[in-house]
Amino acid sequence: MKQPDFRLLFEGAPGLYLALTPDLKIVAASEAYLRATRTQRAAIIGRDLFDVFPDDPDANVHASLDRVREQRVADTTNSPVLDDKGELAYIIHRLGEPTADKLRTRAMVAEQDLESFSYSVSHDLRAPLRVIDGFSLALLEDHGPSLPAEGQDLLGRLRLQAQRMAQLIEGLLQFSRLGRKPLEVAPVDLAALAQTVAQELQQANPDRAVEINVSGVPPAMGDRGLLRQVLTNLIGNAFKFTRRRPDAQVVVGSREDNGERVYYVRDNGAGFDMRYASRLFGVFQRLHSADEFEGIGVGLALVQRIIHRHGGRVWGEGRVNEGATFSFTLGGAA
Numbered sequence: 001m002k003q004p005d006f007r008l009l010f011e012g013a014p015g016l017y018l019a020l021t022p023d024l025k026i027v028a029a030s031e032a033y034l035r036a037t038r039t040q041r042a043a044i045i046g047r048d049l050f051d052v053f054p055d056d057p058d059a060n061v062h063a064s065l066d067r068v069r070e071q072r073v074a075d076t077t078n079s080p081v082l083d084d085k086g087e088l089a090y091i092i093h094r095l096g097e098p099t100a101d102k103l104r105t106r107a108m109v110a111e112q113d114l115e116s117f118s119y120s121v122s123h124d125l126r127a128p129l130r131v132i133d134g135f136s137l138a139l140l141e142d143h144g145p146s147l148p149a150e151g152q153d154l155l156g157r158l159r160l161q162a163q164r165m166a167q168l169i170e171g172l173l174q175f176s177r178l179g180r181k182p183l184e185v186a187p188v189d190l191a192a193l194a195q196t197v198a199q200e201l202q203q204a205n206p207d208r209a210v211e212i213n214v215s216g217v218p219p220a221m222g223d224r225g226l227l228r229q230v231l232t233n234l235i236g237n238a239f240k241f242t243r244r245r246p247d248a249q250v251v252v253g254s255r256e257d258n259g260e261r262v263y264y265v266r267d268n269g270a271g272f273d274m275r276y277a278s279r280l281f282g283v284f285q286r287l288h289s290a291d292e293f294e295g296i297g298v299g300l301a302l303v304q305r306i307i308h309r310h311g312g313r314v315w316g317e318g319r320v321n322e323g324a325t326f327s328f329t330l331g332g333a334a
């Protein structure tokens with residue numbers, strides 16, 4: 001049986017749906033499902049249902065799946081899609097509100113755990129790092145002149161790496177602090193905010209000629225300070241990754257998608273390989289080397305955390321050497 005266009009089927013469906021193969025590989029997911037579980041489509045398609053959600057909060061799910069697979073019996077959670085020979089082709093898996101609620105809570109707890117973990121790790125790493133940095137400086141100052149050139153060079157590199165580590169820790173600390181402050185939701189003029197961020201970037205990089213276009217961006221409801229961080233990171237990335245283009249262009253825009261407001265930042269820069277798209281938002285995850293484009297890989301993790309706190313979603317689309325587009329929604333807050 002030819003795979004049905006699940007995207008089309010699910011579009012506009014407010015429910016939480018997955019389409020599964022008979023051996024429980026995920027082939028499609030509704031927007032509402034992705035929203036509730038805070039997953040990205042690219043991160044779950046092709047994977048096993050219980051790989052992605054190892055401890056499904058619905059205790060009856062196994063029995064229900066068995067009934068569909070063995071007897072083609074539908075219930076409120078799972079229903080079979082049969083091919084023209086009457087064989088099971090797909091299973092439509094539906095999550096009820098109580099299950100969805102549990103998944104939402106779990107996603108929230110996981111983020112809070114990561115945050116408090118980041119906090120203690122970064123906090124504890126600071127002290128020994130300071131000692132390393134201090135001793136290597138003392139060594140350089142007190143004994144540098146008596147070291148051969150190669151020794152001085154090594155010491156210099158040691159200090160450089162210690163400083164890079166300090167930056168990483170700083171990024172981790174910044175990330176861990178995000179969840180601590182309550183959201184202050186108010187109307188925010190995102191277009192004006194984007195213009196300000198663009199101007200700041202241009203002033204800070206007078207050697208770059210980047211055309212930044214902000215248009216059709218309606219105001220949103222959200223935390224102004226946090227949304228500013230979102231735009232600073234997304235427009236900052238667009239600015240950075242267009243460095244090798246003489247005709248660098250960045251567009252900040254918005255559209256309506258299935259009745260949902262989507263904001264985006266698009267550039268014509270280095271782009272990235274879509275196969276790794278879901279990794280981008282992890283702490284310290286980078287698809288470009290620090291030699292090529294400087295950075296520590298915390299920006300998008302911050303962006304995702306902020307967007308999730310607003311109840312929205314963020315995703316990236318790109319092609320190597322053909323630019324990237326980062327889009328976000330603001331969920332209930334917008």
Ligand SMILES: Nc1ncnc2c1ncn2[C@@H]1O[C@H](COP(=O)(O)OP(=O)(O)O)[C@@H](O)[C@H]1O
Pocket residue numbers: 233237238241267269270271272280285286287288294295296297298299300301318323324
């Ligand atoms: N506009 C973009 N174009 C191409 N790649 C991008 C873009 N924005 C982000 N990325 C990729 O995502 C990675 C993570 O981004 P981010 O978390 O902001 O870290 P950093 O900017 O420090 O590299 C980047 O290293 C890069 O590989």
Ligand SMILES: [Mg+2]
Pocket residue numbers: 233236237295297298299300
């Ligand atoms: Mg960045």
